[in-house]
Amino acid sequence: MSGGGNTIPSVGGAGCGGGGGSSSGGGGSSGGGGGPCGACKFLRRKCVPGCIFAPYFDSEQGSAYFAAVHKVFGASNVSKLLLHIPVHRRADAVVTICYEAQARIRDPIYGCVAHIFALQQQVVNLQAEVSYLQSHLASLELPQPQTRPPPITQPQPLFFTPPPPLSITDLPASVSPYDLATIVDPPTSWATQQRRFVDPRNQYGGSSSSSSAAVGLGGGNSDLQALAHELLHRQGSPPPAATDGSPSRSMSR
């Protein structure tokens, strides 16, 4: 992520994508003189210079996004989380935190895990289809021609080797930045489905070893900033402000 203030994306309308007025050194967001950032506005506290949230929550629509984040995670938890993340990666973290918060508000039971379930199911279906077709292909290439494909009930893949189970440790060491925009375009059907929760990682080996270091974020994150903008706007208008009364005063001065 660019370290310069000019390209730090902020969550919200005008400031997103790094091109908005609030992104120039955080002028529109930080407490330097342009008013409080979206987070401090929501928390009704003074936005001090160096506010950890200011670069990412602009003063216009940032409040709505921060409301969701605060409702689910709590401002102090997010602050602690961001403090442990290098500055150049915080924007990505904010985007994913916002996504998870909004997903959790939309689906209080499964949150964004429902999306994971839907994708897993899609993978399973596709793999079954490939297995079926490969066995059909194999039958076509046998000496005795068979005009009917074999029944699908017990596909016997001959050439297809299912990919190894995924786990968090499979995150490649160096990848191009996640295309966050394409990640979060969930199908509408999963949001209303209820299913028995099975830890998705059990499908993928269940490894829980720390691999955050393996998630390399390649350079050239200006694309990611644009995608972050698209991500949050793809979900339509900013989330409604939390209606759970006055914001937490825990961080008020």
Place this chain on the structure above:
Amino acid sequence: KSVMNPKRCAACRYLRRRCPKDCVFSPFFPPNNPEKFACVHRIYGAGNVSKMLQQLPVQTRAEAVESLCFEATCRIEDPVYGCVGMISLLQTQIQKTERLLARTQAEITVSQIKHSQNQHSEFM
């Protein structure tokens, strides 16, 4: 003073408080798995989890806890992307499998054409 109550749930033990009979956490955080609550508390905070659970119908809370634990674990392992990283992996896998599917379908088509050509030439 410490009150050692072995019947406290993992949440109340972690929070060092009495575990009431109607504790919202106790059905989901048994004392033999302290890590589970520690994980969720670290990311969401006990207060937020409690609020979230109280707003849900009782029969859905178990699933909610499991999904919260999963997200919290992912976030601890990958503070930047959390479980969004897994979404990315899955999408990549879907794309690869779709390409494989298309390739296999194409191979079937080619094979069928060859087969029908062979049959035709034999007939002739």
